[in-house]
Amino acid sequence: MLPPTSAIADVLQLRGREGWLSPPLLPVHRAPAVLGTARTVRLAAGPGGLTPLHRLLDEDLGGRVIVIAGAEAAAGAVWGEILTVSALRAGAVGAVVEGGVRDVGAVRELGLPLWALHEATAGPGPLVHVAAVGERVSVAGVPVADGDMIVMDGGGVVAVPDRRVLADAGAYAAAEADVVTALRAGASLAEAYRHKADLVAALRAGHARRELREPARPPAAWR
Structure with missing residues (x-):
């Protein structure tokens, strides 16, 4: 799916x-x-x-x-x-x-x-x-x-760009569904959002780690 x-x-x-x-x-x-x-x-x-x-x-x-x-x-x-x-x-x-x-x-x-x-x-x-x-x-x-x-x-x-994005998006969509389920069960938005918060943090952290491993190249005029 x-x-x-x-x-x-x-x-x-x-x-x-x-x-x-x-x-x-x-x-x-x-x-x-x-x-x-x-x-x-x-x-x-x-x-x-x-x-x-x-x-x-x-x-x-x-x-x-x-x-x-x-x-x-x-x-x-x-x-x-x-x-x-x-x-x-x-x-x-x-x-x-x-x-x-x-x-x-x-x-x-x-x-x-x-x-x-x-x-x-x-x-x-x-x-x-x-x-x-x-x-x-x-x-x-x-x-x-x-x-x-x-x-x-x-x-x-x-x-x-690649299938890894689809895999992450599948997990992201499942986490959002858990948020909605928790809200319908009576949880506050802050409580319900915890189902998604860890995944969001992990995706952001992964982006930050890639930036550290792959620094921007200097302009051609500097090389």
């Missing part, structure tokens, strides 16, 4: 890392928890079109989450009903679009988990192109490499 994205995001925070893409991405279609691997696309301003993205959707995308960075460069939506049908046919389990999407009603009926920056009525326009496929991209300032784990659920979407 996957831990919720909120628990994953909290663990990343406690480790001094980032990874959550929501916000600024917002849900177009929320769905039960999905774990997939990123298939990355980077768009950029300028003529050229989206043909490489369309070709990508003819690949075998089983278990993949399509991650489209830089889509805010388009005049309108770069994703809609047609691409959703294509993605589902190819086996994709979700899509993340750093830009506009349309045909939201149809997308929700089709059921593909989808998060994006905003809705748009018009299409992408002629002044956007696919700059790269399968390369490391940045979405909302978070680096995502092709093949990275992506977790999507009703609460958000998170890029997960």
Whole structure:
């Protein structure tokens, strides 16, 4: 069972890392928890079109989450009903679009988990192109490499750097459940929170120990 994205995001925070893409991405279609691997696309301003993205959707995308960075460069939506049908046919389990999407009603009926920056009525326009496929991209300032784990659920979407984060997030979610159980049994918040406090301290301490072992490198000009 996957831990919720909120628990994953909290663990990343406690480790001094980032990874959550929501916000600024917002849900177009929320769905039960999905774990997939990123298939990355980077768009950029300028003529050229989206043909490489369309070709990508003819690949075998089983278990993949399509991650489209830089889509805010388009005049309108770069994703809609047609691409959703294509993605589902190819086996994709979700899509993340750093830009506009349309045909939201149809997308929700089709059921593909989808998060994006905003809705748009018009299409992408002629002044956007696919700059790269399968390369490391940045979405909302978070680096995502092709093949990275992506977790999507009703609460958000998170890029997960390694499976240890999932294990810690599972323990974190269990501790939060214990807090809720204690509150319902009549404990004060201070008493109930003790179920979670030790784990939070351990995660913070682990981050501090890593910082001590791995001091920041000096700027290149100093070396």
